[in-house]
Amino acid sequence: MRPYELWIGLRYTRAKRRNHFISFITGTAIMGMVIGVAALIAVMAVMNGFDHTLRSRILSVTSDVIVQGNGMPVLDWPAAVQKLAALPGVTGAAPYVQAQSMLSNGSLVSGAVVEGIDPALENGVNRLDHDMKAGSLVALKTPWSIVLGRSLARDLGVGVGDKITLISPQGGVTPLGVTPRLRQFTVVGLFSVGIYAYDSGLAYINLGDAQRLYGMGQGVTGLRLKIKDPFAAPQFASNLQKQIGPAFYVQDWTQTHENFFKALKMEKLVMFVILSLIVAVAAFNIVATLVMVVTDKETDIAILRTIGVSPRSITAIFMIQGAVIGIFGTLLGVIGGVLLALNIPTLVPAIEQLFHVQFLSPEVYSISQLPSRLEPMDVVHVAIAALVMSWVATIYPSWRASRIDPAEALRYE
Incomplete structure (x- = not known):
């Protein structure tokens, strides 16, 4: 020009x-x-x-990568935790048991996803301990104790130290049919991550209590993994799936909340x-x-x-x-x-x-x-x-x- x-x-x-x-x-x-x-x-x-x-x-209550059995519990999970924790890029691994249950306090009833966790290992795969508003996650070591989302606790009208009843659909067989299992738990903590779906529909109990309550034996639903770079989770999950084969199903956090x-x-x-x-x-x-x-x-x-x-x-x-x-x-x-x-x-x-x-x-x-x-x-x-x-x-x-x-x-x- x-x-x-x-x-x-x-x-x-x-x-x-x-x-x-x-x-x-x-x-x-x-x-x-x-x-x-x-x-x-x-x-x-x-x-x-x-x-x-x-x-x-979301990442404060969910892990970067989840490994589950294809319709079957993961049985030898202690060895699996050690093996997965030793992989390059993995900073933590923890087992969990997950099931749908009903929680009640007198006439107040609410459905929730109940997860059985090992408090000592869980801190390595998420930041839930930082979102505790009352009590502590470590208190789950006490048998038959439970940590509730703050909105869920408000719906049930309970606080730390109160008793609630957990109703499990995995019950026993009687002449009258299948009867649900009922167990009383003590509320030892309240958490809030700022997302209503989690705060109103999620509860944590001890891993051993969950295994007994839901008839898992020594098995768990799956394993949670924490990696150094959460945004590399899709690639990591894809590579891990190829390594462990079709006996397990690997899912990263972007797939878990894909629609969102x-x-x-x-x-x-x-x-x-x-x-x-x-x-x-x-x-x-x-x-x-x-x-x-x-x-x-x-x-x-x-x-x-x-x-x-x-x-x-x-x-x-x-x-x-x-x-x-x-x-x-x-x-x-x-x-x-x-x-x-x-x-x-x-x-x-x-x-x-x-x-x-x-x-x-x-x-x-x-x-x-x-x-x-x-x-x-x-x-x-x-x-x-x-x-x-x-x-x-x-x-x-x-x-x-x-x-x-x-x-x-x-x-x-």
Whole structure:
């Protein structure tokens, strides 16, 4: 591109125009681009924050990789734990027994997933001990003790030290049919991970108690593994499945919650598309601005054409002018969006305190604070999308400028 095209395009951008309405439309286009880009970056950061927070909370009660028998209990689990714990990249292994049961306290009854665990080994595969709100996970060493999710305990009306009855469907056979097993447990702890499905439907008991209660003998439902990099769990699980063969079924945490994370990914994509429309509206303002500038500069364009400037150069001049508007608006939007995303955890509480409102009530939502996690690649993608839309917006007005007939434009001058 020749220097004079760049020089004229920049001069048109910064020159004081006779038509103040054109300047107003230009300012509107820039502000629209700033608002759209900043809002898109901030919303993407919030979506990333929600995704990261939910992943962390899910991993606090689930392990990275699960190894189960195909419809059969894992019998020689102590040897299996030692063998799996020795694999490269594995930082912990623990057995578990899992079954559906009913918990009751007088007339209050609630269904739950009951897991039998070894408290000493369980701390090596999840962060449940950090989510204990009352009592302790170690107290499960006491026979016939139980740890409940806080919401589940509230539904049953119990606290630490209270007694509840566990009703197991794996009962004994009598002349009257199969009768469920009933066993009284003492509540020794309450946990809360901030996800209602876990807090209201999950309970832990001692591994030995679970084996006796559910008729597992010396077997367990499966083994949990903790690895160094949780995000490498899919590849690790695939390799492990090949090593141990079809007698066992290996599942990683992304498969366990596959639908949930697919929904989050889809929601993030939809939000990106919807908020990109704000940037598209700002790009339409660039079209309006350049059309008015072309109309205002018809005489200048005609003079340039008469002295030998080609239609392609005229197109380049106005594309440069539109690109400058897009670049300036995108740059300011990126700066504003990054600053907003980094300060959301501070700004939201300040707004809540100022206007006496609460955006995320802890009684309704599992996350009571608006999280934010800025990803550099999201900023890059937003900036590229904004620049592409602003460049596309310059094509028609620039082409229209190149089609102006010099004789017609100068007829009445």
